[in-house]
Amino acid sequence: MIIDDLIEKIIEMQNPACVGLDTAPEYTGRCEKDAPNAWASAIYDFNQSIIRAVHDVVPAVKVQIAYYEALAGIGGMECFRETCAYAKRFGLIVIADCKRNDIGSTAEQYAKAYFERKNGWSYAKYVDFLTVNGYLGTDGVAPFVDAAKENDKGIFALVKTSNPSSGELQNRKLADGRTVYECMGDMVEKWGEDSRGKYGYSRVGAVVGATYPEEAKILRERMPHSFFLIPGYGAQGANAAMLKNCFRQGGMGGVVNNSRGILCAWQHASGNDRTSRQAEKYARAAALKMKEDLLSVLGEIHA
């Protein structure tokens, strides 16, 4: 079961981290300003070097589809799919960060795109997890959950996001005493209740930002069966100490994403090394440093 695979890979590698392939053209150091047609291939080349650099350090990659849609569909989506495929070839767990959401009949179409293995022409061969947005409620999420069960995939639903304004709606108090994010968290627990693996976690997980440690603490207790996808480390401002609340004892219960800190590590090199041809070397060093940083706070990771 995919959530068990993720957990076992985290334990085996002693690293609850994933690398975010939110690859903007400028991160690659290889994109001419006005040659967008060439960007998809530059980005794919760059992604390949990052994947080679980190495949034996991290258990997973998260591919942020917006950066590929921005390449205008055709070349961009091919680049997205090939990036997922390349990561899979290296044995990585692949999280497609798409935050999809719609009414049931339409959500079915998204689920088909990302999860239905029998459609050989879909992304499903290469994608293990998909992020979704549950604002529409149960019937908008059910098609993702059903397709995830059928194809051994998983989802991460937005609960408390890492961005500065996330509290505007998510931290509102409800009349019943809960916050909106707690209400969403309860819904996510419920969506996953009949889909738990051997470590007690469900294939329906939650996105919980590292940038809000207080909220993370509340959610970690409130959602014992939900694995967390944790953005916000690094460029968005969260450090390892802030992350601790996202985890349970034994460093278990979540996977921390880092995008810019890995992709752009080469930009912090000096002298002749400050070239994207060194991206692989610097990405690897940054991934190893992140692992060390996480473990310094979490200790040895076990189920």
Added chain:
Amino acid sequence: MIIDDLIEKIIEMQNPACVGLDTAPEYTGRCEKDAPNAWASAIYDFNQSIIRAVHDVVPAVKVQIAYYEALAGIGGMECFRETCAYAKRFGLIVIADCKRNDIGSTAEQYAKAYFERKNGWSYAKYVDFLTVNGYLGTDGVAPFVDAAKENDKGIFALVKTSNPSSGELQNRKLADGRTVYECMGDMVEKWGEDSRGKYGYSRVGAVVGATYPEEAKILRERMPHSFFLIPGYGAQGANAAMLKNCFRQGGMGGVVNNSRGILCAWQHASGNDRTSRQAEKYARAAALKMKEDLLSVLGEIHA
């Protein structure tokens, strides 16, 4: 300004309707079950016939991207783009129904994909409006609003959706007395406050389902400057009488979507006419009937 263009086209055509191109392969009657590679072109052909059928009856089309993503990116996204382009060639306003959402830096990428005219390679040449999901709050929506201003585009943000479970979160009462959907509605009004056109409506509109007339009534009063994109008519269960609350006097303030009722109209024909080759004829008749139905409730439409 795009919202004024939409309003003027609605008045000129006396029809506050849009046709949803949520084209599932089976709607076209032309897709062999196991030939997905051919689906994109069958769907594009079918969409062209629908657009020809309705271009002088409705002011707008709404293209639901999930159905194109389900065709696995490459052929599917080309089909999406070409469909939008074809609708534009016939002078239609094009709403891309994508419900995109993310943190600011990522939302910028989506905005680039759908709105940035200067990127000739993006969908922006053909898309006028984009639907978004505001669960992340202001900084996740701001890039869409900014790019909309810069490129004369518009957005429709989810407020009260048309699906059966939409109340699970959206109808929760907040401690301050508002519901979640009212809170979201207030945010949407605010996002659009410095971007209003000559009829008083903003380029930041709201998605409000026709299936919830009580909520629509509350929102129509609460959001005087927000134009509504109204799903739920027809296959989802709302009739014209239920729609009235989505509009102000003069039948102004919203545009009603109909997808399956138009696309699948040919499937209700009898005898030799029950073939997708007759889709154009039956789609046109259905669109004209919908116009009549709406006007019977709304009366003459004026600003």
